[in-house]
Amino acid sequence: MPSATCWYPIPNCLNLRYSHHRHHHLRNRKVTSFSLRRSDKQIPIRNPSAAILHRTHSCIKSEENHNRITYNSNPNQNHKHSLFLPFLPSTDLRSTDKQNAGAKIQKQLQGGEQNEFKVEKNEGLSANMWWANVKAALGQRINLEGILCSTMVIVKDQKLALPHISVPDIRYIDWTELHRKGFKGVVFDKDNTLTAPYTLTPWPPLGSSLERCKTVFGSDIAVFSNSAGLQEYDHDGSKARVLEGAIGIKVIRHRLKKPAGTAEEVEKHFGCESSKIIMVGDRPFTDIVYGNRNAFLTILTEPLSLAQEPFIVRQVRKLKNSFVNYWSRRGLKPPSHKLLPDPTVCVKEPLSP
Known part of the structure; x- marks a missing residue:
């Protein structure tokens, strides 16, 4: 499988430590992982060679979508991703707020639709009343039943x-x-x-x-x-x-x-x-x-x-x-x-x- 080419840069505040299991000859073994040390936690990160690569625009969008789906897919596991919040882009940090805002907007829109329905209903009633008055005025002046009866x-x-x-x-x-x-x-x-x-x-x-x-x-x-x-x-x-x-x-x-x-x-x-x-x-x-x-x-x-x-x-x-x-x-x-x-x-x- 080809190596990934769009990982996030590593902050300078974190200590890096390579691990090569039981071997010490890096020339003869490809390094496959390193660890981030923050507080007393160690988090394995794959593909360290990608850490210094510059991200393209398409990679950024793809990774944002990936993180958003992963973060929201299992609410019970969201606490495990708290350590990565400093690495997430601002769009992901505000994803929950956006969801809440979206829910509020949707609720407001629904309320607006209900109000619009009420307005349309009132307009419909007004239109019906207007037509009833027109029919009454015409009916008082033109009696179709009377015309038929008069003919007979x-x-x-x-x-x-x-x-x-x-x-x-x-x-x-x-x-x-x-x-x-x-x-x-x-x-x-x-x-x-x-x-x-x-x-x-x-x-x-x-x-x-x-x-x-x-x-x-x-x-x-x-x-x-x-x-x-x-x-x-x-x-x-x-x-x-x-x-x-x-x-x-x-x-x-x-x-x-x-x-x-x-x-x-x-x-x-x-x-x-x-x-x-x-x-x-x-x-x-x-x-x-x-x-x-x-x-x-x-x-x-x-x-x-x-x-x-x-x-x-x-x-x-x-x-x-x-x-x-x-x-x-x-x-x-x-x-x-x-x-x-x-x-x-x-x-x-x-x-x-």
């Missing part, structure tokens, strides 16, 4: 879009007479029926009529709207609670947009069948169709304000109203209601302020 009404069953009673607003409704006829509860649409579009406060001129309705029907009044209480856009009911606090009327939570769905949630709220409940709204193909399909008494009001409605919504409203007016002129009648054969008895002129 136009083609097959036009009378579902015709109200039992048509009034400019709720001030023209005789709540006392309706209660005397046997009706137990009133359910209102919100936007453009009680409030301006996308607002929470009741339309001021309607205050006296709304209070009269509360006096007559007590707590048996509620809001049933596609912009409040719909689980798709208000799954935790927070928006419904805000509206309840603003207008002082209970908001019914429901699963499907009007005109889709049954009267199950409304009947459960009032504790009576739907034929004893009044549906009041401003959209014939939404509020009125839903009410007539489920045997409510239906009252259509004119919209309170068109200024805040998007242009496309105003155009759709105008088109649908033209259908309703056309069918009414042709003599088409809404479905009959057993509690109110003559709806005109429940219409009155509002009191002058």
Whole structure:
């Protein structure tokens, strides 16, 4: 085997002593070892001829890797290498510190990854909330279910879009007479029926009529709207609670947009069948169709304000109203209601302020 060519230089502070076993003639025997004397320890070192050779860069790197692997391979034997610490390069002396530092850095990185995950999670939640708000805004303006249902009404069953009673607003409704006829509860649409579009406060001129309705029907009044209480856009009911606090009327939570769905949630709220409940709204193909399909008494009001409605919504409203007016002129009648054969008895002129 060739002799090694990259050992470390021997410090001058150590005493060197050659040993040639039992022979004293160095000419006839190759010296194979010598000893380092430090304190009272003797450490055999192989290949003394390499002690004075200059190390190349590749040797230095190879030896550093060798020492690092040897030193860390067996923790129980590391104390045996303590005598060689003066000979080890500075990179090996700091290997343990580097490992500890590396562990700390790794831990910090892991913590950073966890924090990054939390940030990404929060960003994901924020993105989901943003998209939910966008869907809610679009859904309040573009009712796909309503479009499909409107198409079916136009083609097959036009009378579902015709109200039992048509009034400019709720001030023209005789709540006392309706209660005397046997009706137990009133359910209102919100936007453009009680409030301006996308607002929470009741339309001021309607205050006296709304209070009269509360006096007559007590707590048996509620809001049933596609912009409040719909689980798709208000799954935790927070928006419904805000509206309840603003207008002082209970908001019914429901699963499907009007005109889709049954009267199950409304009947459960009032504790009576739907034929004893009044549906009041401003959209014939939404509020009125839903009410007539489920045997409510239906009252259509004119919209309170068109200024805040998007242009496309105003155009759709105008088109649908033209259908309703056309069918009414042709003599088409809404479905009959057993509690109110003559709806005109429940219409009155509002009191002058």
